[in-house]
Amino acid sequence: LKTKDGxxxxxxxxxxxxxxxxREGLLRAVAYTVAGEYGKIAELFGDLLLxxxxxxxxxxxxxxLTKALSDxxxxxxxxxxxxxxxxxxxxxxxxxxxxxxxxxxxxxxxxLPPYFLNNARAIGTLEGLAKTADPSFNLLSEVYSFAINQLxxxxxxxxxxxxxxxxxxxxxxxxxxxxxxxLIQEASIISGKRKRRIVWDTAKTGGGRRFAxxxxxxxxxK
Numbered sequence: 001l002k003t004k005d006g007x008x009x010x011x012x013x014x015x016x017x018x019x020x021x022x023r024e025g026l027l028r029a030v031a032y033t034v035a036g037e038y039g040k041i042a043e044l045f046g047d048l049l050l051x052x053x054x055x056x057x058x059x060x061x062x063x064x065l066t067k068a069l070s071d072x073x074x075x076x077x078x079x080x081x082x083x084x085x086x087x088x089x090x091x092x093x094x095x096x097x098x099x100x101x102x103x104x105x106x107x108x109x110x111x112l113p114p115y116f117l118n119n120a121r122a123i124g125t126l127e128g129l130a131k132t133a134d135p136s137f138n139l140l141s142e143v144y145s146f147a148i149n150q151l152x153x154x155x156x157x158x159x160x161x162x163x164x165x166x167x168x169x170x171x172x173x174x175x176x177x178x179x180x181x182x183l184i185q186e187a188s189i190i191s192g193k194r195k196r197r198i199v200w201d202t203a204k205t206g207g208g209r210r211f212a213x214x215x216x217x218x219x220x221x222k
Contacts, residue, residue: 016115021047021158027147028162033077034089034144034186035166038069047158050116051108061108068104076100087189092140094124145190148183152198153205163211168218175215 025047032040042065045051055061076097077090098120105112123139130137150156151163167183169176188195202208 016118018115018119019049022049024150024156024158027143027150028158030140030143030147031151031162031166033073033140036073037165038073039066040162040165041069042066045108049113050110052111055109065108068107072100072104087141087186089138089141089144089186089190091138094127094139097124141190145187148187148190152183152187152202152211153207155207155210160207160211167215173218175219180215 025044029041029044029048032038032044039062042062043056045065046053046056051065056065076093078093079090080088082088098117101110127137127139130139151159151166154160167175167179169179184195184198187193187198191198193201203212
């Protein structure tokens with residue numbers, strides 16, 4: 001397959017069909033992971049088809065799952081030093097991911113679809129190849145770049161909810177423009193585009209315009 005950057009090799013033995021709600025849920029989970037919103041990730045496990053909804057509807061179970069996810073994140077994520085500025089995107093220790101999930105999965109009636117483990121193994125292999133060529137390669141950063149773009153432009157209700165979670169002050173229910181600025185800055189750092197360009201590209205999409213109008217309305221209402 002010829003791309004604008006060169007050639008890409010497709011191995012159809014590694015292709016699998018993932019439901020749309022799961023694909024969207026994974027992008028939302030990546031955004032929440034970078035923000036450290038583990039409670040929000042826990043709530044997504046129903047959409048990800050990993051845990052029965054009745055488990056997530058139990059407040060005690062949801063709280064325990066949130067704690068397990070937080071502990072797992074401490075074990076598999078290496079977060080950059082905030083004092084150095086730059087991107088907040090952590091480095092994912094992918095080799096520890098499957099083992100970490102397997103450690104707490106039985107407690108929450110995990111239902112791992114075949115494509116989940118197959119894709120995880122394939123991604124782990126491909127990440128290893130990428131790191132051989134570029135030791136600084138960060139898989140999570142690559143996915144987060146796409147996730148931010150979808151958050152800022154997608155009209156999907158799920159994406160809109162996640163964008164609101166990441167840009168609104170939960171205490172006031174109003175837009176927190178420091179959070180908005182941080183998200184745009186993050187997109188600029190990762191993509192290499194100017195912040196003005198990020199804003200302009202977002203404003204040209206229906207999803208971006210709807211979010212801007214809603215944010216302005218929420219910011220000015222009494």
